Amino acid sequence: MSAMASVAPPVEPYYQPCGDEVAIFEQCHARQLAIMLKGPTGCGKTRFVEHMAWRLKRPLITISCHDDLSASDLVGRFLIGHQGTHWAEGPLTRAVREGAICYLDEVVEARQDTVVVLHPLTDHRRILPLDKIGEILEASPHFQLVVSYNPGYQRILKDLKPSTRQRFVALDFDFPPAEREIAIVIHEGATDYATAHALVTLAHRLRALQDRGLAEVPSTRLLIATARLITSGIAAQAACRAALISPLSDDAVLVAAMRDLVDLTFI
Incomplete structure (x- = not known):
């Protein structure tokens, strides 16, 4: 699992709006609503998130999802070092603490038991339980969760459960005119x-x-x-x-x- 550093893009990422997606994203960010981006591969979903992070002046952490992505990869785990065992936060935990935009690219590729970790962050609670260290982390007011996937081919083998889908405001993307x-x-x-x-x-x-x-x-x-x-x-x-x-x-x-x-x- 790889995650990009939580730093706001220094230069405006080039993006051509195709509708009201910018306004909807801004209002979702202001009202602490999670967002789902749906659309074919390479149509601009990732660039849109980068553009919005720049526009909102928020750090951006991008996580590329895959079959082996575990909840510990997102939240954190104990590691053994020269000075003993220490807790290493995962990218999702860092985003929650720092008030970053956390972007899970191709979220359907992650295991269902991993996706469930997102549920407490996508409703009125906006919390992240850190069971391994006995902490319940409240999300920063600026934290926003964004996920994306390609319903064209992924729906054949995988799809998000209705209980997960209905936690997001969905924006449909396609190739531009x-x-x-x-x-x-x-x-x-x-x-x-x-x-x-x-x-x-x-x-x-x-x-x-x-x-x-x-x-x-x-x-x-x-x-x-x-x-x-x-x-x-x-x-x-x-x-x-x-x-x-x-x-x-x-x-x-x-x-x-x-x-x-x-x-x-x-x-």
Whole structure:
């Protein structure tokens, strides 16, 4: 389990709002409400949280969830050192004490017994029981819990229990409209309008292949990576094959179909 340090972003993370998500997040923070971000991989959920931490001037602790994430990984554990046993706080405990925004990325990947640890923090109690040291920690007024997940593919095998879902205000994310996505690719990919327009047009064509068995459609993140390669001097077709097509699938038929679309886009 890895967690980013609890420091507020020093420079404004670039983010293009698509609706009223900024206002809703601000009101949830002011009213101590937990937030759930739902949307496909690479559509801007993490960047949105980084932007809001900067906007609210709050430290941000990001935790990438996975199957082996335990409650102790979040809360803390006793460690044995040269001077004996000592208590080491986990990232969730630090966020609760410091009044940070704690962001659990892909929370559905964590075990259900781990997710249950979040429940007392997401209702009127706003407490974190530290059973191993006999302490009940009250959350700082500035503490906010944010979780995210991709309902598109995770719901097939995993999902949050209703008792967990109903503790959050939910914001639905999707890939931005074409012109906004072009603006994002231009800014983040350091590219020109023509290249960004071609990449976004290609992405829309590739996303239509989801009905043909493509498990994950190309994200805005992949478009930015492709744009950066093109800007560095890599030929457009080669950049698309390496940064856009190969990460999506190993299926020969799908890969061939996607490469045909690349060739049609960058003639």
